[in-house]
Amino acid sequence: MTPPLVLPCLLSLLLLSLSSPSISSSPPAPATVCVVGSGISGSSLVHFLRKYSPEPSPFGTIRMFEKNAVVGGRMATVTIANETFEAGASIIHPMNYHLSNFTSLLKLRRRISEDDDDASLGIWNGEKFVFKTLNLNWDFPLMKFSLVKKIVSLLNAVKLFWRYGFSLLRMQSFVEATLNNFLKYYESFDTRPVFGRVEDMLKWSGLYNLTRRSLKDELVDAGLSSLLIQELVTVITRINYGQSTSMSGLAGAVSLAGSGGGLWSVEGGNWQMAAGLISTSNVELHLNEEILFVSHHGTYYELNSTKRNSYKCHVTVFATPLDELDINFYPPISIPERKLQHTHTTFIRGLLNPPYFGLRTIREVPDLVGTIEDPNIPFSCISVLRKHNDDDITYKMFSRKPLDENLLDQIFSIRKATIRIDWAAYPHYEPPEIFAPFMLDDWHLYYMNTFESAASAMETGAVSAENMARLILSRVSAGVYSHVCGKESSAFSGCNGDLHKDS
Numbered sequence: 001m002t003p004p005l006v007l008p009c010l011l012s013l014l015l016l017s018l019s020s021p022s023i024s025s026s027p028p029a030p031a032t033v034c035v036v037g038s039g040i041s042g043s044s045l046v047h048f049l050r051k052y053s054p055e056p057s058p059f060g061t062i063r064m065f066e067k068n069a070v071v072g073g074r075m076a077t078v079t080i081a082n083e084t085f086e087a088g089a090s091i092i093h094p095m096n097y098h099l100s101n102f103t104s105l106l107k108l109r110r111r112i113s114e115d116d117d118d119a120s121l122g123i124w125n126g127e128k129f130v131f132k133t134l135n136l137n138w139d140f141p142l143m144k145f146s147l148v149k150k151i152v153s154l155l156n157a158v159k160l161f162w163r164y165g166f167s168l169l170r171m172q173s174f175v176e177a178t179l180n181n182f183l184k185y186y187e188s189f190d191t192r193p194v195f196g197r198v199e200d201m202l203k204w205s206g207l208y209n210l211t212r213r214s215l216k217d218e219l220v221d222a223g224l225s226s227l228l229i230q231e232l233v234t235v236i237t238r239i240n241y242g243q244s245t246s247m248s249g250l251a252g253a254v255s256l257a258g259s260g261g262g263l264w265s266v267e268g269g270n271w272q273m274a275a276g277l278i279s280t281s282n283v284e285l286h287l288n289e290e291i292l293f294v295s296h297h298g299t300y301y302e303l304n305s306t307k308r309n310s311y312k313c314h315v316t317v318f319a320t321p322l323d324e325l326d327i328n329f330y331p332p333i334s335i336p337e338r339k340l341q342h343t344h345t346t347f348i349r350g351l352l353n354p355p356y357f358g359l360r361t362i363r364e365v366p367d368l369v370g371t372i373e374d375p376n377i378p379f380s381c382i383s384v385l386r387k388h389n390d391d392d393i394t395y396k397m398f399s400r401k402p403l404d405e406n407l408l409d410q411i412f413s414i415r416k417a418t419i420r421i422d423w424a425a426y427p428h429y430e431p432p433e434i435f436a437p438f439m440l441d442d443w444h445l446y447y448m449n450t451f452e453s454a455a456s457a458m459e460t461g462a463v464s465a466e467n468m469a470r471l472i473l474s475r476v477s478a479g480v481y482s483h484v485c486g487k488e489s490s491a492f493s494g495c496n497g498d499l500h501k502d503s
């Protein structure tokens with residue numbers, strides 16, 4: 001049955017998933033792809049675009065624009081008093097398989113955070129520590145013996161169990177069930193479709209419902225005690241997303257997973273994953289160049305930058321949250337409003353002031369001070385990054401608002417160096433989440449960071465990128481491109497009249 005000739009555009013849409021690049025008589029002119037943003041999303045995207053391209057590749061030049069002088073985005077390091085630490089995204093979960101593969105592929109080294117196992121935790125309510133694990137790692141000679149370490153960690157497990165009981169196990173099953181659903185995104189192409197919408201991607205793995213309700217509601221249904229939710233769970237969501245348990249269940253589960261064991265980071269900085277993926281993907285990288293205007297001209301986009309340059313791109317991908325950017329689109333695009341949670345990260349080299357916590361000696365202050373939800377507590381957490389010696393320590397603090405000098409002078413008795421970073425860190429989660437589209441128009445304007453409304457993490461950026469690469473590839477190969485069907489001469493831009501011949 002031959003479909004009418006007037007329908008090639010519609011037909012190519014229908015053939016989306018069946019597309020075969022060999023149908024066209026002459027090889028299509030390769031498409032120029034422009035990616036805005038060099039974080040983990042943009043860098044994984046260019047990696048997968050190259051990796052999944054057939055020969056001959058439907059993609060020619062891939063350009064990447066980065067407004068900063070360095071790649072990596074929210075993966076960045078900070079140097080305080082001669083030492084370098086992660087300033088943004090730091091921890092990687094053992095089941096983050098894309099990041100794991102990138103690290104091996106790029107021959108980067110992993111740093112397993114083993115110290116964290118003996119780091120003590122205290123939950124601060126603004127007046128006192130409502131819970132504290134044992135802290136024996138301060139030069140305590142016996143701590144050199146792993147048996148003693150084991151006993152301490154066992155005692156801490158007992159302490160935790162004593163306070164929170166079986167709810168801890170229910171919390172663990174909730175996280176494991178969510179993680180199991182997430183693992184579906186690593187299935188092979190045979191069983192895993194290409195997703196055109198975030199909602200479909202989440203429904204397919206069984207995670208969508210978790211974006212409709214708050215973490216708190218999900219955990220109450222899972223049988224967790226309110227004490228555990230108000231204390232330990234809140235401490236964790238405040239550390240990982242700067243938010244309370246009214247955030248969505250899915251982002252909440254991701255944050256709880258990030259508090260388990262076996263966590264690692266890339267030695268020397270996680271940003272090296274982005275740098276490596278970009279340099280191995282044959283990309284034309286434009287640093288210090290911010291995109292200001294995007295206009296669509298039939299078969300291509302024109303991107304104008306701060307350097308007053310203008311670029312023609314057949315495919316344009318935004319690999320950055322658009323929420324706080326002032327980019328002009330023509331024709332205009334519309335995406336649902338989304339607030340970003342700002343996390344003020346403050347690095348301090350010096351010494352905490354025990355009396356601030358009602359304590360006498362520094363040794364009584366836990367290595368990680370977590371907090372509950374209380375508007376009077378001015379910070380979300382304080383953690384020890386490195387102990388140089390007993391009165392010279394590097395700390396990292398997270399807070400929702402900037403910490404002024406006055407306050408820092410109360411919290412710290414010694415302060416030799418202070419560095420402040422204000423991150424537009426991740427979405428402010430407010431279930432039910434509403435998702436912007438992956439495809440911002442009917443042509444080739446794509447948006448990766450809509451997936452952050454499900455959960456923001458380096459791995460979710462890579463998972464979104466992997467799907468996006470398949471989506472772009474299938475749409476470009478199928479010739480889904482333009483409303484000016486047939487008017488343009490290049491095979492990339494023109495409708496392929498041959499498409500229906502052998503159907």
Ligand SMILES: Cc1cc2nc3c(=O)[nH]c(=O)nc-3n(C[C@H](O)[C@H](O)[C@H](O)COP(=O)(O)OP(=O)(O)OC[C@H]3O[C@@H](n4cnc5c(N)ncnc54)[C@H](O)[C@@H]3O)c2cc1C
Pocket residue numbers: 036037038039040041042065066067068071072073074075087088089090091092289290291292319320321325327343345423424425426449456457458459461
């Ligand atoms: C303090 C903090 C702690 C975190 N901790 C963790 C963690 O432990 N583990 C984890 O997995 N995740 C963590 N995250 C989340 C993680 O950092 C992000 O989810 C992830 O890095 C986002 O990557 P991305 O590539 O999508 O966006 P980004 O990294 O933000 O990249 C976007 C890039 O686009 C550039 N850009 C923007 N607009 C333009 C323009 N107009 N023209 C050119 N370039 C432009 C930006 O400069 C930026 O480099 C944390 C985030 C923060 C802030």
Ligand SMILES: *[C@@H]1O[C@H](CO)[C@@H](O)[C@H](O)[C@H]1NC(C)=O
Pocket residue numbers: 081082
């Ligand atoms: C930083 O390192 C340099 C050279 O190694 C050294 O001279 C300096 O004292 C160090 N500064 C601090 C604050 O440790």
Ligand SMILES: *[C@@H]1O[C@H](CO)[C@@H](O)[C@H](O)[C@H]1NC(C)=O
Pocket residue numbers: 097098101186
């Ligand atoms: C990681 O690499 C291994 C070995 O090449 C491969 O089998 C596996 O599918 C990769 N994982 C992902 C998530 O791509």
Ligand SMILES: *[C@@H]1O[C@H](CO)[C@@H](O)[C@H](O)[C@H]1NC(C)=O
Pocket residue numbers: 206207209
């Ligand atoms: C999600 O919620 C809908 C409606 O409440 C329900 O029908 C469906 O079974 C749920 N899906 C999962 C995976 O729990």
Ligand SMILES: *[C@@H]1O[C@H](CO)[C@@H](O)[C@H](O)[C@H]1NC(C)=O
Pocket residue numbers: 293295302303304308309310
């Ligand atoms: C973009 O730059 C081109 C070339 O300089 C120019 O013709 C065009 O008007 C610019 N577009 C916008 C929206 O500024």
